[in-house]
Amino acid sequence: MLLGRATAIGANKLVLLFPRNGSSAPTSMMTTLTRRLVQPLLSCSGKTLCRDSGQYLSMQLRQISNHSKTLVDKNILIYRNDGFTFFRVVGVFALAQLGFWSYLTYSAYTSMTDSRKFELAKYGPEGAPSDKKNWTTLSGIRMKLHSGVWRYAITALCVVVGGVIFTGALTYSKKCIHRIVLRKGGDRITISTFGFFGQPWSFTVPVTNVSCQHSRHGVRTQLPIKVKGHSFFYLLDKEGKLYHAPLFDQTVGMKRMLLS
The missing domain is CATH 1.10.287 (Helix Hairpins)
Incomplete structure (x- = not known):
């Protein structure tokens, strides 16, 4: 029963990180990470599993979260809004x-x-x-x-x-977002804004330096996003297209405590 719970938790974690959209790359990533989580559990005896399951499962989930960043082997367009006019x-x-x-x-x-x-x-x-x-x-x-x-x-x-x-x-x-790109490796993002007269202006920051103040389901028009070291909020218009919603929620859409 405990093994089944561990497998279910791992599967739910992977579904959030890599949505099933029919592509082969996310499927192979899910298979690899599931094997990393479940295979050691299968090799444990029942008593050992019952005694150390909580600590082991927590450690494995943290490793999966860190390892998933390395599986982003190319730049991924997360969001785009073409409001140049x-x-x-x-x-x-x-x-x-x-x-x-x-x-x-x-x-x-x-x-x-x-x-x-x-x-x-x-x-x-x-x-x-x-x-x-x-x-x-x-x-x-x-x-x-x-x-x-x-x-x-x-x-x-x-x-x-x-x-x-x-x-x-x-x-x-300059504060209205044109597009968001998750960089290779999964630990940095590039935010492009419209700039003056619609001339794009962009910058790249670590994902940990970005904090979303609200859930994307909690606002109707514009989602405020705070970037560490930048004055004022950046505004994400919900009229734009969100290509990878779960990936957005796990990177840009998370609320973090920024010191400045």
Whole structure:
């Protein structure tokens, strides 16, 4: 009975690592790993198996998990999303906003001149009376907005708003995942993002440096993925195609404790 339980646990572990999709490579991997787990158990006596089965089975499962990484003998495409058109539109929008707010910045700085000359020409050296410097008349609004404080405040506001919109669009494009590739050996992954104007940008990190914050079944639109040493989260759109779901769950889709 214990041998049957051990075989079932080993088989379930292997099914998670290598789904049965009809290809011969995963089948041969499953056969090899099953033999590594079951064959030593068959050679043990009943008493020895009952006494040491828990420790032995735990050790064998850890060895299988480590050994499975070496059986990835080529690069495997796990996920892909071809949304280049949308991110090119995002790039055009970012450039348009940058130009628009740059023009407002220039206009605010050059056209909002000091109102002292206007007051001197209209009211003389004594300046405008206090009841004229209000927001109820056109001349009062002009004197209010053309003061040095308002001039520099509006100029700075235009710079900040334009910069935030442009940087936000660029960052969003760079954080949306285009594809994920599991590298040969199974211990590293390459993440490619869309980049600015849909120009792919990629990097390679160890699998242990990647943490998925939620289960892929627990979100509807975008799955946040944290990479150690990178600011902000990377976003995986569920509209993309997931080629190897169990392999994704065992590599990128696992939640890990990252120190930084």
